[in-house]
Amino acid sequence: MTALTHSWYMTVRHLRALQRQPWWIAITLIQPIIYLVLYGQLFQRVVDLPGFEAANYVSYVTPGVVIMMALFGGGWNGMGIIFEMDNGVMDRFLVSPVSRVAIVAGRLIQMSILVVLQASLLLGLGLLMGAHFDGGAVGLLVLLVSAVLVAVPFGALSNAMALVIRRTESVIGASNFILLPMTFLSPVFMATSLMPPWIRAVARYNPVAWSVEAARSAMSTSPDWRAIAMRITLLVVLSAFSAMVATRAFRSYQRSA
């Protein structure tokens, strides 16, 4: 109960800070637009490849970009916690009885709200660019859920890493090292059936792939609900595991403080 109310206080705090930095909101909203327009144009003709099962690349890539943005939003989330460690805010929280879960949860909830905003914007833009999403409202809902379920575990792990390493450079390095390969080892841009076998094999274990596949299937004319449920479940388990790791990371922080 305390964890819930404290998470709410923290979420309000982060949303208020965000609202005071309009340029930051602008960047987080403009960046996905650039990605969608760029990739949508660049790979336009990919759909002509034999075996590519989509008629229109913008329809194909829009959910991919939504999930890529969620992955990046999560992966970079730990930077904020480093900033708060450096300026003393974190220590002030830790000497108070505030729920440790709430310190991370507040960040993740704020980020999830941003992910939903970004997704809505991308979907609108996708439609303008000629996409059509066959799954209707349910399909869009599954997309939002899948995107948030990528942002949350990667956000939690990014926060955990920040708490343990406590250096901006290391977190930047690690995020760069992980995020782009995760994107390209998944069907964000390219159909699984056209991938080289080894990438296809790796992608089976890639949470980004689980998320993209669940969303695409739900947004298609004939969703495979069993496969979708399976992937969403995996993402939920991963989220719970990552949240546990992040909470544990506070102990390491306390040991070396």
Next chain:
Amino acid sequence: MITSQSRTGNSPALAIEAQALVKTYPKNVRALDGLSFLVPAGTIFGLLGPNGAGKSTTIKVLNTLTRPDSGIARVAGLDVVKQPDEVRRAIGCVAQKSGVDINATGRENLVLQAQFYGLRGAALRSRVEALLDRFSLAPAADREARGYSGGMKRKLDVAMGLVHTPRVLFLDEPTTGLDPEARADLWKEIGRLSHEDGITVLLTTHYLEEADHLASRLAIVDRGRVVAEGTPDALKGELSGDAIHVDLAQVVEERRVRAALSGVPAIRELSVEGAGVRARADNGATVVPAMITALESGGARVASVRVTRPSLDDVYLRHTGRTFSEADSGGAR
């Protein structure tokens, strides 16, 4: 200092007990090396020492931010290792580094802090208003803290530390970096905390005059241990006689200074540091002429001489063998 005694009431007689605390950081940096002290409830207790002496680490152990390798620490009667949650409810902390969220207004900072301790509704609002008034922050309450001056930010830090009316307040170097006016302001406020609110205050400082001015008792910390403890007057009283400070016109070898002064029997506890010569004598003023003559005939030209009553600086020198400024410039943590 007399009024503070009446407040102890049903709170434990000891607000803080630190016994044989040891804390080692990676690379074998021993920050605390068997540090012990006791703080009676309702008093202002000062931990005095140069940078790197272990003061901040002591505070971090007592406020649950870090765990000691060994030793026992109790705050408000609660064990910091076994009952960290209870300790956190009993204490307020003002860290050396400000904990103010600069993206939030002063009021928002206070409200969030109050929420952590379970305050709500009207009780929360009136507590926040009272603190804003008390620390003269009301006019700036709805401005973002990024625009606050150093003094305002520090006052907001103290107000946040007090929001849940803690039994023990930790102030880690509270006036470092403040201008003299803001410092005097804060000193007055810290005095009030103990005298009017009955809060036990543990203060760390590396300003001798701050410890002398505020603390009713103090412990001198050096290299992770307490080397002397008592009231400022008692500590100074251990030193009999006046301190004589001589500045030489240029640096002279210590050996030569000692040789020159060996013929002046009235002086004791001679120490030489660069061009500075310090000594002690029962009646400083009468010894000065003989001392100057001896130095000059030994080839050490005297630039200036001061005779002072014992200060905490002298206490520090006596217990650690180093002057305070020498130790401070060598500090790291």
